[in-house]
Amino acid sequence: MSVPLVPKLLRAHLRELANDNKRLDDRGQWDSRNLEIEHSVLPRAEGSAKVRIGDTIVYAGVKFQIMTPYEDRPNQGGLMCSAEVRPLAGRKYEPGPPSAESIELGRVVDRGIRESGCIDVDSLCIIPGEKAWQVILDLFAVSDDGNLFDAFAIAGIVALKQAIIPGERFGVGEDSKLEVNGTPLMCSYHKVGGRFVYDATFREELGGDERIHITLGDNGNVHSLQKGLKGIFTTSEFEEIMGHALDRTKEIREIINTL
Amino acid sequence: MSVPLVPKLLRAHLRELANDNKRLDDRGQWDSRNLEIEHSVLPRAEGSAKVRIGDTIVYAGVKFQIMTPYEDRPNQGGLMCSAEVRPLAGRKYEPGPPSAESIELGRVVDRGIRESGCIDVDSLCIIPGEKAWQVILDLFAVSDDGNLFDAFAIAGIVALKQAIIPGERFGVGEDSKLEVNGTPLMCSYHKVGGRFVYDATFREELGGDERIHITLGDNGNVHSLQKGLKGIFTTSEFEEIMGHALDRTKEIREIINTL
Amino acid sequence: MSVPLVPKLLRAHLRELANDNKRLDDRGQWDSRNLEIEHSVLPRAEGSAKVRIGDTIVYAGVKFQIMTPYEDRPNQGGLMCSAEVRPLAGRKYEPGPPSAESIELGRVVDRGIRESGCIDVDSLCIIPGEKAWQVILDLFAVSDDGNLFDAFAIAGIVALKQAIIPGERFGVGEDSKLEVNGTPLMCSYHKVGGRFVYDATFREELGGDERIHITLGDNGNVHSLQKGLKGIFTTSEFEEIMGHALDRTKEIREIINTL
Amino acid sequence: MGGYGDVRMIDDNGMRMDGRGPGDLREIFIETGVVPVADGSCRMIWGTNEAIVSIYGPMEAHPRKIQRQDSAVLAVEYNMAPFSTTDRMRPGFNRRSKEISKVTKDALESVVLLELYPRSKIQVNIEIISAEAGTRCVGLTAASVALADAGIPMTDLVVSVASGKINDIVVCDLNKEEDNYGEADLPMGILPNTGELVFLQMDGDLSQEEFKQAWDYNMNAASKVHEIMKKALTGGDGE
Amino acid sequence: MGGYGDVRMIDDNGMRMDGRGPGDLREIFIETGVVPVADGSCRMIWGTNEAIVSIYGPMEAHPRKIQRQDSAVLAVEYNMAPFSTTDRMRPGFNRRSKEISKVTKDALESVVLLELYPRSKIQVNIEIISAEAGTRCVGLTAASVALADAGIPMTDLVVSVASGKINDIVVCDLNKEEDNYGEADLPMGILPNTGELVFLQMDGDLSQEEFKQAWDYNMNAASKVHEIMKKALTGGDGE
């Protein structure tokens, strides 16, 4: 199938497809591409995962550092989440300081994990007021064919769930598993050809409008939302998306829990 | 009145006006625009002021931090003065690192206040060698229609004179008034159409040459001078300016002292 | 002699000269330009040197700071080497963050000195785990007519050999000479017109291909190598260069040792 | 989201510490034309929040490479002044401000008729002079008023309000103390004439039922704020 | 170069702690096509090193001022991922990475037929996912495979290997523990068909004899690596 490269023509083409309820790759509106999850793939990370969704490939790696707790929270460690999309992952990415897009990407994934409360920062305290663990989750894109958000979110939580706190290496006790309470997961939707679709490809993103990211916890609670890009949507459109996200996060959670 | 927008024509126009001893807004050579001063306008600042000179509007806010005194001055706190002219204040300002112009602006206002000695840095010491107050004066432009220098200098000293040291919030004693000894004030002059004028508007700045900034203390002592931009001036031109500054700073000081 | 300014013509011209075994300034393939070395030229530096090779002029200055030793090396001080090529030294240099070229320049000179082991970092310890000297060698270009690498390397080691540790000024004992064990020296070769030459001028660099930098110690041991720029060379070309470098570093070392 | 459930922020009658009911807004004041040198401007006080917004443009977009052939570009700068917070905010690059600038731009681009001004640029500058909770809502709402003040054609104004949760109770428009103990925050950007959305963020923990309640509070509050905005734009100051 | 001579890394029979002889390489695995959206790509595992390289181009070089009228420009980004090292590597500017990017570019420009693509750009992205000793060699070698995978014409592949010295003995291809106690490191970039060089660095302390031994080890090792590269490019995965 030949797909127009000029954004304007691509937009028109996507709208025609949408009118016939079709997508570029023959998926249905709410279908995902093939999803593959591997863990323990990075020898130098204390926890790691590789996620592939179609031709989108990402890694997540967990590292630990010792930090001094903040004065007003002497019994808490910290969680830091950083997303880098370097030129490796696509011809549109350039080296240099992070763009507004990649700052948004990192912060949205970070909030989904952080706000779910799955990392109990109190459990990271070593000596109150003096020493605590800082968990650093680094998200790294290898190939961007669309929907980096969901790929990062899945890789991130899987890497955290595998992570071993390197107590011995830092001389503060034995190695131990990082406690992770719950599996927050993100589902992302792009408006393409006038209607929302799940798990958009890079070309659908290119010829589409706004996107909505929903992070849900084990019990279906909402932990994070984000609308990005130019576009207008209605309450009923949102309710339809939310309905799909409730189902789909359950499916992915089951896959992860049987890894 | 129609004012040319092209700098070259504007310059010619300003020279013609100067030949008739006129200005764009019908003021005399040494006249100020309308000056309004308000204080205690910023709820989160420990001292604040808003100054309006014609259509030029600025804020000043004072904040405090605890610092460790420098090794060679264990009994002294510090004063820091920072001027930001962000895109809010005019179409010519761009976000990003500070331009040479705004660095000059901040440093000239800073020197006028600092060199007058009105802030006794010894009085800011809390525990010698360990803790001292750092006074931070932030100058912020809302609307630049010329002569930001004087507006900043007035707002800055008024904000300092209102400032309360937040001892309680920082757990180092009670709240107390910041001691300010004196009211240093700046007068700025631009060469427009071949002669210096006081309190130039943005358009006069645009079509003018060099500017001279004079900061004088309560007793008429000189605390800071700065010549900016391309231009040549004579000793007698300077003496005329200095004479006006001696009078005008007295007038403004009286307004401030009766606020 | 008229030298073409267009790089393409310059390259052709240099190749013709090379075919006749000539150079732009009538030197032989392995000849150096006139070399002048002065020391103790910078009043504020604790050790300094000025080196002139033809119209290339550089300074080196040594300063000292007190540092906290790294946790895994409590008995060691540090050596830092920094090369700045500012707009002063040539019309091609621009202000701003260091270019890849000047980063390479600094790191190659640094490695030659560091890897020779001539600075015994253990001798820089003042109080184990608490205080140690950090030696900072600043290399500064005044005029770049080619071969900044060798000029920096010579100026650097001469400045270090003159340096006095300012114990008194820092309140940690008496002033004392910095121990420097050995005189590592660099020789640089550029491929010009198809064959390598020693001590290339700026124009030879401009119309040439790759360069090779060799740093040798007192006993002829190799401490640092670097190939820079686009170009291919053979093992036998390298052996010829190495042979010359062994002789030439001995000559320069003798000059330095009799300063 | 702090989530310290042991501090009581709402009494048994559902009244909040500042006397508001669960769905009530803080006091709001809007004034236009406050930046004389700008093409449009707005000052908005919302509780102890205060934002000033200036608009420059439509003007020539330069450098050329940022120009779009078939529409204007919209540039948005959201920034917190150093004296806007209890602890001084250091000037300079800040990831939070960068993200808020971006989502505010995304929201405004959804209503401004950019295609009317090809090759030009509209600059929107949002400065938070005083910050309580909810500065991004104040900034976005004030920006849409300032755009209207500048005479820039839009399909609708944007009203931005947030609801959240404290002590397991959903309430509208959290103030600073509530926010410190808050368990969730749902800011939305609503087109008052259609009820459609152009801006949406959320973080914290809300069950699906709590989420629907917060959504409804925002929809109701939007109409009230809209009235104040219209008043400010068509006559006396809004309040 | 650490140079702690008191730790024994080589036994009396000249065998190294991981069982290798002095001139032996670590295990190597090469795979192409690992970045589906790129024009060419390569994943190379070498001991515990792992590099991923993607190639984009030849494509239009922009902004225009970087274009060359008579050839393509080659841009090389070498970077270590934050999780590639024992202590996390902070993202951002890094002088070491900048230098390695530059010398890698210098090496690749020596073999790529840039003059075939005037005014265009070829982007080479080298990411170290897992680092042992010798990442610059892995990166350069993998980059030349990725360029071949992208169909970019070259005069030859580049094989990069390093030899060094531990316990005063010259050995090939130091692993991480050997490198920690190593006294010298000599990485080279070799054209396997001619034995010519396009890349050379060295630091540490080598006598002229030791230096020649290290040089020869590298030349021998290059042929072995070259076989694996060819296999990866012409059929099954290299190993």
Place this chain on the structure above:
Amino acid sequence: MGGYGDVRMIDDNGMRMDGRGPGDLREIFIETGVVPVADGSCRMIWGTNEAIVSIYGPMEAHPRKIQRQDSAVLAVEYNMAPFSTTDRMRPGFNRRSKEISKVTKDALESVVLLELYPRSKIQVNIEIISAEAGTRCVGLTAASVALADAGIPMTDLVVSVASGKINDIVVCDLNKEEDNYGEADLPMGILPNTGELVFLQMDGDLSQEEFKQAWDYNMNAASKVHEIMKKALTGGDGE
């Protein structure tokens, strides 16, 4: 300005610690042509200050957007070398250097006949190699000599000198120790042929009378420095 009035820097006969009278200058030495690759250059030693200045241009101004259609642009870089001060000066961005670069540029633009070279650029690089008090004066004075050495037409040279106050006494050309205890500093940039000014700064505390005295000292000193500048430009080295 330190202002520690209890250290005596001037004796009862009005003599200063280095033997100078109140209006006397430190020793000055000027040399041109010290940067062989530049179009003009100057080295100036003034007390323990040492500045080197190079001039490049007039040359094509690029990128194009910095060009002016009716005149040259003048770019000035003032910088202190890391080894120029007692405590090492860290390289990189520095607000003080940025301001001095700007006011130096403002001063030089007042005398250079920029309109003779439309669309071109003149680059002035001022490097302080050794710093005592008064580096901005040394830099500006040396820059005007270097511009003359480069053959750039000017209406006049610029002589920059400073006077100040120690122990409540006004003196000319403070040295470092005097500056440490100094109570004011008045640097001026004077056109020696007309007595006009192109540069003026001041900080500290001066009564109107003290101010006039400092002004006059500077005017007198300027003539003396001017003689040395002329000598350096017309024959043997100035001293």
